[in-house]
Amino acid sequence: MSTKAVAGWGSTYLAAIDPGEVALDAGEQFAVRQALVRYAFALDQHDLAALEGVLTEDATWTFKIAGETDLGPVAGRVAILEFVRQAWDAETDQRRHNLVNVVFRSADSGRAVVHAYLLLTSNAGGGSGVIATGFFTFRLEHAGGEWRIADLFLGTDNAW
Numbered sequence: 001m002s003t004k005a006v007a008g009w010g011s012t013y014l015a016a017i018d019p020g021e022v023a024l025d026a027g028e029q030f031a032v033r034q035a036l037v038r039y040a041f042a043l044d045q046h047d048l049a050a051l052e053g054v055l056t057e058d059a060t061w062t063f064k065i066a067g068e069t070d071l072g073p074v075a076g077r078v079a080i081l082e083f084v085r086q087a088w089d090a091e092t093d094q095r096r097h098n099l100v101n102v103v104f105r106s107a108d109s110g111r112a113v114v115h116a117y118l119l120l121t122s123n124a125g126g127g128s129g130v131i132a133t134g135f136f137t138f139r140l141e142h143a144g145g146e147w148r149i150a151d152l153f154l155g156t157d158n159a160w
Contacts, residue, residue: 004158005067020106035147040097056150064155093124131160
């Protein structure tokens, strides 16, 4: 596996999601963004309860690392939580999942499709730096008064 993807590799994944109408008011758009932020904070703080709270029961996670290696899908909230628990056991640093350039592709009162860039930083060995970049596609569902992540695709530009 190469350590980085070729330029533009993610465009095929991003283009496959046709844009649609964004029929959410500013308050609901903020609520969707808050769900994404809660996801990132849960990962960084190793907070399984918070992560559980932002996922649907039947959520799926799929990854493409450095544009080459497929991982997943990891299907179901229970399996995702176990997957994350194992990943945390292997970490020796403090990571920060920075979600930037968040854009709604489509949304209504029950569903939202959102893209965001990932800037993954690490603080280890007395220094900090970027360890990976990439992009997310999130599909969220609104139920019980909350937005939750139903599907997540992460494509990283490099392996780490």
